[in-house]
Amino acid sequence: MTWTADSILGVWDACCRKFSFPSLGNGHLHLAASRLFLYRSEDDWAMTIEVFGFSPRAGEPEVQVYSSGSNLVNRPGREDFYNDHAWHQHLLNHPHDETRFVFPMESGSWQDGELVASGAREVVVRGNYINLPSRNEYQEAGVEPEDPDRIQVYELCRYLAATRRDLVLCTPEELVVNLPPGLNLVLKLDEWHHPYLSSGETASSTGTFRQVAEVLATGNLSAYHPRESPNTHWKNR
Numbered sequence: 001m002t003w004t005a006d007s008i009l010g011v012w013d014a015c016c017r018k019f020s021f022p023s024l025g026n027g028h029l030h031l032a033a034s035r036l037f038l039y040r041s042e043d044d045w046a047m048t049i050e051v052f053g054f055s056p057r058a059g060e061p062e063v064q065v066y067s068s069g070s071n072l073v074n075r076p077g078r079e080d081f082y083n084d085h086a087w088h089q090h091l092l093n094h095p096h097d098e099t100r101f102v103f104p105m106e107s108g109s110w111q112d113g114e115l116v117a118s119g120a121r122e123v124v125v126r127g128n129y130i131n132l133p134s135r136n137e138y139q140e141a142g143v144e145p146e147d148p149d150r151i152q153v154y155e156l157c158r159y160l161a162a163t164r165r166d167l168v169l170c171t172p173e174e175l176v177v178n179l180p181p182g183l184n185l186v187l188k189l190d191e192w193h194h195p196y197l198s199s200g201e202t203a204s205s206t207g208t209f210r211q212v213a214e215v216l217a218t219g220n221l222s223a224y225h226p227r228e229s230p231n232t233h234w235k236n237r
Contacts (some may be wrong), residue, residue, distance in 0.1 A: 003045055003070055005213040011068055011096045012203035012213075016195065020097055022049045022066045023197045024237055029055045030154030031234040033161035033168065035190055037175060038216055039183035044070045045216040046179045050170050052104075052161060053234075054154040056114050061157050063102040063170055067178040072098050074178050098178045104168045105160075116151040125160065125167045133159055142235075158234060187215060193228035 015021035024031055032053040039046040046069030054061045075098060081087040110120040110132070122129050133156075138145055141162040143155050160168050176183070193208040195201035203209035207228050214223035231237075 003217055005210070005217040008045065008213040008216055009204040009209065012209060015068065015097050016197055016202040018093065019197070020066075020094060020099065021197060021203065022051050022064065022194075024051065024194050024232055025196055025198055026055075027198075028057055029053045030152075030157065031237050032061075032154065032157040033165060033234075034194075034232050035169060035188065036192055036212075037185060037189075038187040038212055039069075039176070039179060039185055040216050040219060041182050041184060044180055044183060046070070046072070046183055047212070047216065048175050048179070050102075050175065052157065052168050054114075054157050058101075060103060060107055060111070061105045061153065061168075063104060063168070063174075065100045065102060065170060065174060065177070066097065067099075068097040069179060070096065071180050072096065072178045073180050100174075100177060102170055102174050105157075111153060114153055116153060116156055118150070123156070123160075125164060128164075128167060130160070130164065132156070133163075186219065187212070187221065187224060191230035191232050193226065193230055194232050 012021060024034060030053050031051065034049065034051045037048045046067060049066045051064045052061070076087070076090065078084065078087045081090065104126050106124040108124065110117055110123045112118070116132065120132055122131050135145060138155060138159050141159045143158045143162070145151055145155055157168070193206055195203060195206050208226055211224045211226065215221060
């Protein structure tokens with residue numbers, strides 16, 4: 001198949017309709033940080049979006065790694081599903097997208113449900129011991145704690161995203177776990193205009209994704225010239 005910008009957008013719009021496209025405005029996730037990466041070769045294309053934050057449903061901070069592309073690899077196996085039908089349905093419903101999760105912060109006594117535990121002094125992020133900040137340090141990082149007495153886990157996530165961004169987001173290896181070899185990184189975005197999926201927007205309804213689809217289809221980096229204001233910071237969600 002010869003991939004055009006329209007056919008790539010078709011993949012993403014289908015994901016939006018199935019709610020498998022990343023939703024930065026997800027009401028179940030307290031967003032802390034996100035990044036977008038484009039990869040391509042003469043034969044294949046891929047996009048990875050990572051979303052770091054805290055979901056009370058998951059119970060611990062996580063990075064959702066969403067990959068879409070012409071030829072994904074390392075797909076889930078039969079052992080990851082209840083039965084053969086569920087496995088085949090997953091592959092049928094997600095022919096060009098996959099989602100993985102990474103947990104950069106070690107679980108431990110620092111966490112008390114949705115709150116940072118009283119008396120906790122440090123948190124371990126990818127083997128690094130990091131002292132928990134004072135309230136003033138949260139404010140200096142642009143995070144205003146809601147509760148005068150306790151810190152929310154998502155507030156700590158936002159502080160770490162502001163001060164230890166590379167630690168809480170993915171490693172290069174984690175980003176490409178579902179991508180075939182031979183792809184080259186062609187564009188990395190720390191901010192962009194993302195569709196509001198809850199309002200019915202899709203990838204093709206935003207200039208950003210129309211342009212990055214063109215980059216992936218042609219390799220022409222000048223196709224990306226954003227005119228919409230970035231909205232991926234958690235303050236916009």
